Amino acid sequence: MRQGLRVLGVAIRTEKAVFAAAVLLSALYGGMTVASAWALGWATQNVVLPAFDQGDITAGALWTGVLLIIGAALLKAVGVAGRRIFAGVIQYRMQARSRRDVTKQYLRLPLSWHHQHPTGQLLSNASADAEAAWAPLAPLPMAVGVIVMLFTAAIGMLITDPVLALVGFLIFPAIAVLNLVYQRKLSPLATRAQQLRAEVSEIAHESFDGALVVKTLGREAMETERFQRRAHELRDANIAVGRVRGLFDPMLEALPTLGVLAVLAVGALRLSTGSIDAGELVQVAYLFTLLAFPIRALGWVLAELPRSVVGWQRVQAVLDATGSMEYGAKKLSDSGPAELEVSEVSYAYGEAEVLHEVTFDVRPGRTVALVGPTGSGKSTLVQLLARLVDPSRGRVLIDGADVRDLAYGNLAESVALVPQQTFLFDDTVRGNVALGLTADDEEVWAALRLAQADGFVDRLGAGLDTRVGERGASLSGGQRQRLALARAVVRRPRLLILDDATSSVDPQVEAKILYGLRDAAEASSVVVVAYRMATIALADEVVYLDKGRIVDRGTHEELLGRCLGYRNLVTAYEREEAERAAIETEEEEEEVSA
Incomplete structure (x- = not known):
C-alpha cells in the first residue's frame, strides 16, 4: 500500500x-x-x-x-x-x-x-x-x-x-x-x-x-x-x-x-x-x-x-540501470580524414577478456584492414572504435582526443560504422539512405554511386521512392549492404568503419567500392574488417589479430612473407581450390591410363 x-x-x-x-x-x-x-x-x-x-x-x-x-x-x-x-x-x-x-x-x-x-x-x-x-x-x-x-x-x-x-x-x-x-x-x-x-x-x-x-x-x-x-x-x-x-x-x-x-x-x-x-x-x-x-x-x-x-x-x-556512457565537452574538427589511435585497449565480456592491450594507429586518409580468425576480437574492437562500448582499460583517440571526452553526438558526426548485419527500415530507398539527415537527391545519388548501388536503385520501379520492405526484404543481401554503405558515406564521415560490410558483394564490385572510397573528393580514413585477399590487398596496412592480441602489422606482402598464421588464413581459400583442382587432375589422369 x-x-x-x-x-x-x-x-x-x-x-x-x-x-x-x-x-x-x-x-x-x-x-x-x-x-x-x-x-x-x-x-x-x-x-x-x-x-x-x-x-x-x-x-x-x-x-x-x-x-x-x-x-x-x-x-x-x-x-x-x-x-x-x-x-x-x-x-x-x-x-x-x-x-x-x-x-x-x-x-x-x-x-x-x-x-x-x-x-x-x-x-x-x-x-x-x-x-x-x-x-x-x-x-x-x-x-x-x-x-x-x-x-x-x-x-x-x-x-x-x-x-x-x-x-x-x-x-x-x-x-x-x-x-x-x-x-x-x-x-x-x-x-x-x-x-x-x-x-x-x-x-x-x-x-x-x-x-x-x-x-x-x-x-x-x-x-x-x-x-x-x-x-x-x-x-x-x-x-x-x-x-x-x-x-x-x-x-x-x-x-x-x-x-x-x-x-x-x-x-x-x-x-x-x-x-x-x-x-x-x-x-x-x-x-x-x-x-x-x-x-x-x-x-x-x-x-x-x-x-x-x-x-x-x-x-x-x-x-535506475547503471553503466551509462559519460560524455565530455570536446569537439572534433569537421573536415579532413581523421587520425585514429588505439592505445593498450582491453575489453572483457564478464570474466572473459576478449581483447588484450591492443595498440595500433590509422593515419589520416589511410585504409587499414583488420584481419584475424573467427573469435579473434575484430567485431568487439570495431564496437570500441565507434564507442558502442567503452574499453575496460586503455584509450581510443581520434585526432588526439579520447572518445570518452567528446560531447554527446559529436563522435557520430565524424565516425560512421557499417556493421556486419545490415538493417533497413520499411521505408523508401531515400529514407533509408538519408535516415534523418537533411540531404537532397543529388547527395543521395552520389552516395549510391560511391557504394555501387545507383545501378540497381535506378532499375527499381520508383527509384529513390521505392519502398524496400521490412528489413529490406525485397532486396538481395548485397543490395542491402550497398544501401547501408551509402547511408554511411552520405554523412561524409572522417572515419569510416566497415565490419565485413561487403561480404555479400562480389569481389569486383567490392574493389570498385574501396577504390571509390579512397579516391572520393572528401576521402575518409577507413578501417575495414576483411577476409578476402582481394579486399585486404587494397589496404595500405594490415593489422593481424589472434586471440584478442595484435600478432603482427604491416603491408599485405610483408605479412604474407613473415607471418605464418596470417598466410595460412588469407590463402586458405586459394589453397583449398588448388588442392581440389589437383585432386580432380589426378583422377582424370587415372581414368585416362585405365
Whole structure:
C-alpha cells in the first residue's frame, strides 16, 4: 500500500494542475450527489407525503422539488464529464512520459547493457509496464473527490440521526480488513502475471525476428508449442488474478448493501417509535446507498495498486540501470580524414577478456584492414572504435582526443560504422539512405554511386521512392549492404568503419567500392574488417589479430612473407581450390591410363 501511494504521489506532484482540476470536478460530483439525496428527502417530506395525506400540493412546492433535483443532476453531470476528461489526461500523460523516459534510457545505456537484457523484456518495459504503472490514475481523481461525498454524507447522516449513522458505519472496519487480505493475496499474483507478459513478448519477438530460421529448419510446430506453453502460463496467471479480484469485488459491493439493510431495519423500528420521520429515514437510507459508489471507486484504485507497483518497479529498474556512457565537452574538427589511435585497449565480456592491450594507429586518409580468425576480437574492437562500448582499460583517440571526452553526438558526426548485419527500415530507398539527415537527391545519388548501388536503385520501379520492405526484404543481401554503405558515406564521415560490410558483394564490385572510397573528393580514413585477399590487398596496412592480441602489422606482402598464421588464413581459400583442382587432375589422369 505504501509503495502504491508513493507511485501515485509521483503522478500528483508531476501533474499538479490537471490532478487538482480532476479532483475539484470529482468533488463537485460528490457534493451534488449528496445534495440530490437531500433534495429527494425534501421532496419526499414536502411534496410526496402531503400529496398522500392531503390529496393536493402547491405548484411552488412541486417546482421547487423539481428544480432542486434537476439542478443537482446537471451539476453532477458536469462533474462526471470533467473528472473523466482530466483523469484521462493525467493518466495518458504519465504513460507517455514513462515511455519516453524508458526509451531515452535505452538509447543512453551502452550496448553491453542491452546484451544482458532480451528484446522482449525491453519492449514490455516500454509498453505493458508503463501502462500498468499508471493504471490507477483513471479512477484516482474520482476516488479522492468522492471522499468529499463520504464526509458530507457521514455528516448529513449524523445530523439526521446519529443512531442510524453509527449502524451504517460498521461496514468501514470490514472494508479495511477485506482490503488488507486482498492486497496480500493479489500482489504476488500480479507480479507473476506482469513477468509472464514480458516473457510472452520475448518469445514472440524471437520467433518473428528469426522467421527465416524457423521456416527453413521446420521449427514452426516447436516455436508454436514454446509460445503456447508460456501463453498458457500467462493465461493461468491472469485467471488467478481475476479469481482474486472476482472474489473481492462482489464482497465490496455486498458490504454497503448489507449496511443499507441494517439501516432500514433499525430505521423502521425508530420510525415506529416516532424517533424519526419518513423523510429522514428516506434521506439516511438514500445517503447510505450512495456510499456504495465511493467505496467502489476506492476499491478500483486499491484493485489496481498491486499491478501498478509491479509495473513501476519494472520501469524503475530500467531507469535506475547503471553503466551509462559519460560524455565530455570536446569537439572534433569537421573536415579532413581523421587520425585514429588505439592505445593498450582491453575489453572483457564478464570474466572473459576478449581483447588484450591492443595498440595500433590509422593515419589520416589511410585504409587499414583488420584481419584475424573467427573469435579473434575484430567485431568487439570495431564496437570500441565507434564507442558502442567503452574499453575496460586503455584509450581510443581520434585526432588526439579520447572518445570518452567528446560531447554527446559529436563522435557520430565524424565516425560512421557499417556493421556486419545490415538493417533497413520499411521505408523508401531515400529514407533509408538519408535516415534523418537533411540531404537532397543529388547527395543521395552520389552516395549510391560511391557504394555501387545507383545501378540497381535506378532499375527499381520508383527509384529513390521505392519502398524496400521490412528489413529490406525485397532486396538481395548485397543490395542491402550497398544501401547501408551509402547511408554511411552520405554523412561524409572522417572515419569510416566497415565490419565485413561487403561480404555479400562480389569481389569486383567490392574493389570498385574501396577504390571509390579512397579516391572520393572528401576521402575518409577507413578501417575495414576483411577476409578476402582481394579486399585486404587494397589496404595500405594490415593489422593481424589472434586471440584478442595484435600478432603482427604491416603491408599485405610483408605479412604474407613473415607471418605464418596470417598466410595460412588469407590463402586458405586459394589453397583449398588448388588442392581440389589437383585432386580432380589426378583422377582424370587415372581414368585416362585405365
